[in-house]
Amino acid sequence: MDGRRSVGSILLARGYINEQALDGALTAQHNTNEPLLKILIDQGFINDDIKAQVLAEQWHMPFVDVMAEKVEADVLALVDQERAKRYGFVAFKREEGVVSIALSDPTNIELMDYLLATYGRETKFFVAPKNAIYGAIEKYYVVGNSIKEASSEAKAEIIAESGEEVSIEQLREMGQDAPVIRLVNTIITQAIVEHASDIHVEPQKDHLRIRYRIDGILQEKQNLPRNIQAGVLSRIKIMSNMDIAERRKPQDGRISLRIENKAIDFRVSSLPTIYGEKIVMRILDKSSAMVPLENLGFLNDTLTLFNNVISQPYGMIVISGPTGAGKTTTLYSALNRLNTPGKNIVTVEDPVEYQMDGLNQV
Known part of the structure; x- marks a missing residue:
């Protein structure tokens, strides 16, 4: 015996489910052979966070809120981005030669062997929810790369230094630049991964601030360079079927996307401010309702x-x-x-x- 408790006993002891829910899930498992935790998530009894906490306790590993960790550049360099996303892990800390790695599935022995072979025996494993690991990868790899790419290719600002406005053709061109499209898509995807209810895109004096509302609280996520503000705002307005030529009156729009096989709508509103148009995107995920x-x-x-x-x-x-x-x-x-x-x-x-x-x- 390795001393590991069953998933069911941990769930009951922690009060996450009752006996009736467990019995129903075990019956379903007998018919489908699916993992018990997946069945309970599909039935709406638990979520990804609870699943990670249960696995951490079962496998005697610490649980980590990986999105709250401040990851340094030298630690990011240790991880192959594509492989990390495919297998669900991310290195987030290195102290005294010990690399800390968060993973979503400690039952994947093949992955554990790969990580030990790649990063050495001086490795400490943590368990984190899969959506948090994907969020960290998006935050530290994809968003950062998209910002650099969009910033380097930015053609103009919405208001030139001389005070002359950029033409509608230029605005439309900036909103359809591939780097800007990738950046906006990444901002939206990260918001979905982090279960945000709103995305706030807010022009400031010298940068464009991105905030997500998570559990009712606004959290600052990125500060984008001022020179890509026009492209980002134009891209969102194009997606929302707003009039990109109108920048002095509030507007409303709507976006329908399919993200990770889920149909998600966005209710979008713009409001002119002294530094440009503030845009708020309300995320409408039907499955969450x-x-x-x-x-x-x-x-x-x-x-x-x-x-x-x-x-x-x-x-x-x-x-x-x-x-x-x-x-x-x-x-x-x-x-x-x-x-x-x-x-x-x-x-x-x-x-x-x-x-x-x-x-x-x-």
Whole structure:
């Protein structure tokens, strides 16, 4: 025996699931032969963070929030970017000759052997969620490379030093430059990986600030060079079907993308400021809104009360809270619970954020 506890016992001991959920997942595993943790994620009982914490405990490895680590350039040079992304690992620290590596799957013995052979026996392993590892790779490799590439090829600023405005043709050309396209795509992809609800693109006096709203809190992610501001803003406006010639009035737009086999919409708004147009992109991931009410964090008594209230034939429920608190998710989860062929449901929304089959959304 190697002393490792079963995944199920760890989940129960930590209170992540109950016996009923575990029994259901074990039954499904018997039929599909899929890993238990994958089944529980698919069923909505746990997420990637919990999976990583359970694996860390099972394999007696420390858990690490790799996105919070400040990675130095010499450590980044140790890792092959493509291989790191393919196998889900990243080196994030080196102290006294010991290289610290975060990986998402400590059960992959072949990967462990490769890492030991590549980086030597002086290696310390940590477990991190796969999305956090991908986020770190995007943050330290892809974003950095895209910024350098876009900055080196930037053709002009939106307002020339002389005060003359760049022509519409120049703006459109900058928004369609390949390096700028890759940079904007990377910023969006990283936001999805980090489960952000909003992307804020904010012109400042000498740089373009990128912030993500994660768990309701805005977090600064990148400061882009001022000389690529015009290209980045133009690219987002082109994607959103906004008028790139209009820079003095607020505008609204929408983007529909498919990222990692998921359909994701973005509600986009622009606002003129003294340093250029601030753009906010609200990320509308339909799968995140279809969370079962049981998984929203209600206490049992509160959940019972809420289910009783939404089942009433008439009345009003008021849900309030700050940005990112979960108002929209709670409302759509309630609608999803009520959405049956025997009910006529009409919504009045401004705007309609998530389109749901079976509803009459106005």
